[in-house]
Amino acid sequence: MKRILLAASLMLAGSLALAENQLGGIRPVTPLDEESEARQIPNVVNSDVRQVRNYPDQPPVIPHKIDNYQLDLNANKCLTCHSRTAVEVSQAPMISVTHFMDREGQTLASVSPRRYFCTQCHVVQHDVEPVVVNGFVDVDRVLDFMRGKKEGGQ
CATH class of the missing domain: 1.20.5 (Single alpha-helices involved in coiled-coils or other helix-helix interfaces)
Structure with missing residues (x-):
């Protein structure tokens, strides 16, 4: 034992x-018997510039601050700019048509309740250096590499 x-x-x-x-x-x-200094909270990227997605079904990131946005059962501040009826005035991208579908794929007149809470998939970005090196390679780069190998005869 x-x-x-x-x-x-x-x-x-x-x-x-x-x-x-x-x-x-x-x-x-x-050490456990000491208290460390709190780190500075990084700034949110607030550029309003759309970010390139890494893969086809990746939810887009939020390119602006969402501090104090009400997002609960009673209100969704995101829809003020991104709803079907608001995009002409706001010039913001409209939410995907998939957000209007229920579980069975039926199209609804308004946003599906299961897609109502935006921040369960979409996140703001912070101005920080990556903690670990990201070795992700998107499919387009893999295909370009494979085409290059075929043309080069390797």
């Missing part, structure tokens, strides 16, 4: 050391 506890303790210590190496840039390493 003592050997099992010792082995488990060593595994836990190794796991914690590994996690500390991988997460060192995410959170500060502060």
Whole structure:
């Protein structure tokens, strides 16, 4: 029994050391009996410039601040600009037609209740450096690479 506890303790210590190496840039390493300084909250990207999507069905990110937007059962501030009737005046992109479909694919006259809470899929972006390197390659770059290999004879 003592050997099992010792082995488990060593595994836990190794796991914690590994996690500390991988997460060192995410959170500060502060001893338990001390309080660390709070980090500055990063600024929200507020450019109103549409961001390129990484894959076809990716929900678009929100390119502006949404502080103090009411988004609950009683009101949805996003629809002030992005609803079908508001886009001509606001020049904002209209919400997707998929937001007007129920579970069975039937088109509704208004936004589906399951698509009403925008921030469950759409998020604002913050002006920060990535914590980890992103090696994502979109399908267009993969196809370009494959075409290049065929033309090059490799």
